[in-house]
Amino acid sequence: MIEQDSEIIFNKRVAVDTFLIGLKSPLVAAEARPGQFVMLKVGRGMDPLLRRPFSICGIREENLILILYRIVGQGTRIMCDFRKGESLSVLGPLGSGFEMPHKGDMPILVAGGMGIAPLIFLASIMEPGSFSFFAGFGSAKEVVATDEVGSSGLDLSISTDDGSAGHRGLVTELLENRLAGFDGKTSPVVFACGPLPMLKEVAAITLDGVLSCQVSLEASMACGLGACQGCAIRRSSEQAIAYYHVCQDGPVFDVNVLDWGAL
Amino acid sequence: MIEQDSEIIFNKRVAVDTFLIGLKSPLVAAEARPGQFVMLKVGRGMDPLLRRPFSICGIREENLILILYRIVGQGTRIMCDFRKGESLSVLGPLGSGFEMPHKGDMPILVAGGMGIAPLIFLASIMEPGSFSFFAGFGSAKEVVATDEVGSSGLDLSISTDDGSAGHRGLVTELLENRLAGFDGKTSPVVFACGPLPMLKEVAAITLDGVLSCQVSLEASMACGLGACQGCAIRRSSEQAIAYYHVCQDGPVFDVNVLDWGAL
């Protein structure tokens, strides 16, 4: 883990309100594993004050980290104006990352919206064709083309809420369809990232089916280091300390360890 | 007086840490007189919060206002990164402006550092050759070339503290030399803007010689409109209300009306 000023190599629009930024951060890039994230200092003054967490979406040319982000508020609005040549403080890589699938597992990646970011990174280090990848978006104009984000050749099944691209409906429906097709020879292992309602549905499906599943969660964060205890999330089991910290114990969790009712 | 978002037409470096910004602000430009100023909103977030006051340095092509500024802190550091095409909220023109010299007067313009800005505007509307213009800087690299700021042909006598350009010494020495040369046929009228110590010296010289003199002052400002009473400055006379407000009663004052001892 390191904190370093990183040069912006590019910052391009890849879908509506969606950008891909490439940051020259060799030390972060060297350590990063899929599911880990970075905290970016986006404000020039002290407003906004806190860093913003973003999943690492990929590594390019050994020293570049890629971040896929959507404009949702003050910080991301500032980010989209950043230009090549400017620099940015990157803190990372942070968090635990995904546990890689075992041989013989059949990985299924399920993304909602920007939740696609860590899964693109995960997919990039897996054998092409050895997994399924489902990604849901609001509509066609939000769909992130994988070759735009440097993952050309990635075989992605899309769903959109309005049917303007791919399957009309929820991405969890694609997951359910896929699971229905399993024959019992390979064991499906699910990797999911996206908005909370989607993750809850994925949790319900996988807990119900007693399937292995890892979810990547979000929480408001101040430090990203496990120091402030701001990013608490309720554990499922009854123990002395009832909370995990998303930044340190996560952001990737086994679906079994969380208290989904409290989320 | 108006508040309007104004497009940045250019923002170029004209000396060390010194920039000239051109803002497309037709309504402000139409009203502006030399000595008046504008308040610029420089922060994108709320830090820095308040607008920054800048003298109008000139009007170009009817709708462009020019601002000459030096990087001294957070706000001006943000400004120098602004690029053509971006826009900025301009509030102005504010304040009283210079009272124009009468026929037969011999205007002497005395500038220290960025104090040159309002005087360039003043000079631009006077008959070439009908006045003297002295400008003091720290050193040669701080000297603003007048043709860089769109006032080519302006006949300027320079002083620098270190003698690296023009007269070595204070700009007030140039003023004193010039005053010594007066024959009594024309009456010198002084227009001065610059750092406080320089203005105090100009005040001492002109009060002593009973010369007409207008100075343009600075003060911390919040509103620029005469509403907050933040920019108070002590009057010389003893009256019920002991303060002027720089933003509204000034920034240009007759040298006689101020309490120079309290400044």
Next chain:
Amino acid sequence: MVHPDLRVKIGALELKNPVLTASGTFGYGREFSSLIDLDLLGGIVVKGVSLKPREGNPPPRIVETPCGMLNAIGLANVGLESFLKEKLPWLQGLNTAVIVNIYGHTVEEYGAVAAGLSGVKGISAIEVNISCPNVEQGGMAFGTDPDMSAKVTERVVKETDKPVIVKLSPNVTDIRKIAVAAADAGADALSLTNTLTGMAIDIERRVPKLANISGGLSGPAIRPVSLFMVHQVVRAVKIPVIGVGGIVDYRDALEFLIAGARAIQIGTANFVDPRASLDIIEGLRIFCQDKGIDRIEDVIGTLKI
């Protein structure tokens, strides 16, 4: 969609919308009149008026701080007489509520200013600033002591026929005590908060940045503090509460309204953007339209806890 109704009532005081400009940040209204249409405002609270003119503190009087500013204007104002003669006539020409902020150094002075404004046409209400030093009591501020707050309130209420809004200081251990004291003493409404006391130091010259040493902190920086106090006071008193402190856009305004404030005041934001109050009114209108809310009153006090 119908045009949402933005009118609110603060007791007897009816406002065309809940957005007022805060005392000391909007002069006597006129300073902003060439920039915005003042008649669109819910109302204007003018700069604090005292019995006699006051010159205010020596400069520097203001300094910027992170997301805020400190001011030590020292309540500079033209005094009651000049206010009535020189400032009020122009204000009377406006079609918006004019609220006169007053203060004094003694209970008697407060009473005298209130009496002087009583019965005067074109004044919708009196706002009593109790956050200034009480010379009689050895420099303690009226607004930090429940008994003194009650005394001032009582006197002002007695001396005037106008609705009386008491403006509270946030520099207290428990603002609810002061709020209850003022309410029990007859205040028609409360406004809160005034500024938090703060300081800044010039490290080069090793002097306070304000000639007055300390000043009042305002602006977005204090918003969470003011909002919490409004939340507390709304639950402690029965009279209407007006929220003030760090509001810069309609979302901030909504936070106060949802917490239970029946109106809000815009202070420092006027400096940052002279159109701030009008933009907030427009923002509230659009918010209501988008959500299908007919009356802004239906938003007030809807916090779920």
Next chain:
Amino acid sequence: MVHPDLRVKIGALELKNPVLTASGTFGYGREFSSLIDLDLLGGIVVKGVSLKPREGNPPPRIVETPCGMLNAIGLANVGLESFLKEKLPWLQGLNTAVIVNIYGHTVEEYGAVAAGLSGVKGISAIEVNISCPNVEQGGMAFGTDPDMSAKVTERVVKETDKPVIVKLSPNVTDIRKIAVAAADAGADALSLTNTLTGMAIDIERRVPKLANISGGLSGPAIRPVSLFMVHQVVRAVKIPVIGVGGIVDYRDALEFLIAGARAIQIGTANFVDPRASLDIIEGLRIFCQDKGIDRIEDVIGTLKI
């Protein structure tokens, strides 16, 4: 130019420089150990320790505000026993002052935690957080009442051989009263301020943004308030004062030192920039060098008023 001497003394406590990390913002130090060399710090104040482990408040626990943040962590911590067993040994390996922040729900609990830390190697001082709710007294915070502040201080001082720093809340009418009470009760030093109480509301869902409703405001937004209180307290007590609140760079640190604080703590800035405290130490060093100041002690309390 010689290397300026940055050492300061807080009573019996000697620090290699005046820069400490503030409780709750730096975990148990270890969280930052791969990012910065902790041995360069003046000291580390660890997260508040209570007698029993505490799980803390439900999320959301933090929310950003203009130039600041609200937190309602709820004093989540591993408890005294685990602290001694699991956290302290690692801290003992550091070459910097380790100050343990403590709190309790009763005077007795404070005493018990202090007793448990007494005589333990590797603990330089105890910082007593008196800004948490006092259950015994019906929810009022110890830190807002001079008598209760004195009682807690007395008890902690009695139970421990370590220097005792009492950490004051800014949510009071006159912080000098609490400061004097704590000093008279035997505190070796004071640190101030803790967070200002504040709130933020989610206007879409009309709920408080924090599950706990209110939280503590920290960060640059509060700096002017903390600085003014330090200024006041330094002039009211004879014991050393440690300044805390919104410090993000060496210039901010200097404001507190010039006002009279003998050391400072860095809180929220650690989140913004994990190197903040080291940059501040470096900034102080360069400032002294540039000005020809031999010892940082010569800067402390040099405010001209």
